[in-house]
Amino acid sequence: MILPMSALGQTVPLPRERPPSLSTETGQDNSPEVPEPSEAAPLLPATVDEPDDTDAPDKTPRIYQTQCPAVIAGLVEAQLLPSIEEEECAERTPWSVTGVRVGGRIVPLSAPATLSCEMATNLPSWAEMVDRYLQAQRNTGLAELSVGTSFSCRETVGGDAERVSEHGFANALDVVGFKLNDGGDIVVQSDWPKNEAPEGRLLRFAHDAACSLFATTLGPEANEEHSDHFHLDMGCHGGSCLARLCE
Numbered sequence: 001m002i003l004p005m006s007a008l009g010q011t012v013p014l015p016r017e018r019p020p021s022l023s024t025e026t027g028q029d030n031s032p033e034v035p036e037p038s039e040a041a042p043l044l045p046a047t048v049d050e051p052d053d054t055d056a057p058d059k060t061p062r063i064y065q066t067q068c069p070a071v072i073a074g075l076v077e078a079q080l081l082p083s084i085e086e087e088e089c090a091e092r093t094p095w096s097v098t099g100v101r102v103g104g105r106i107v108p109l110s111a112p113a114t115l116s117c118e119m120a121t122n123l124p125s126w127a128e129m130v131d132r133y134l135q136a137q138r139n140t141g142l143a144e145l146s147v148g149t150s151f152s153c154r155e156t157v158g159g160d161a162e163r164v165s166e167h168g169f170a171n172a173l174d175v176v177g178f179k180l181n182d183g184g185d186i187v188v189q190s191d192w193p194k195n196e197a198p199e200g201r202l203l204r205f206a207h208d209a210a211c212s213l214f215a216t217t218l219g220p221e222a223n224e225e226h227s228d229h230f231h232l233d234m235g236c237h238g239g240s241c242l243a244r245l246c247e
């Protein structure tokens, strides 16, 4: 009977003795009321806050998308977009591409293009080839890629087969021309026919350079639907996916 009484007596009174000692240092009038809530406060919130902290990480959604090496390397200026699922069209990891690195600088696109990683990866290499041609032939450089359609959920145009265009998989880009550092503006529609002029020669070089990089390159000579732009895509041709289409 004596032992339990003494044991309880030692633990309980100790915290109650501290408030009066603190109260004498600060003030005598309010001393008895202030220390009591300060003792109870640290115990209650600690147990209430813990469940909130453990719930927070579970609310972060898992992102089922993949990284793009060209973006990580800084070769492409792009932002991740949500996955596309639209009728027959889809792309798990589309990127909004706004620029490509050429000779250490960023060459902007005239408008953000929604592209797959495969397309985004090839663009800076192509732009670099065009830029080097301009440096050598005209002592200028590439200032901007003038782009048209990128993602568009539709069927192919200019072909006989009815199938979803690579544009429907964010795997294609239409390029309508190039803006140059010297103020020049090369336009496929008006400059392609000038096959002997510097503008026409540049466009033919750009077309052939694209053929060495992209799976598909269609220009004004492919069909009438492509008279005003280059269509570039990374679609699969042939059973091995190694064939290329250059027209």
Ligand SMILES: [Zn+2]
Binding pocket: 149, 167, 172, 173, 174, 230, 231, 232
């Ligand atoms: Zn196209």
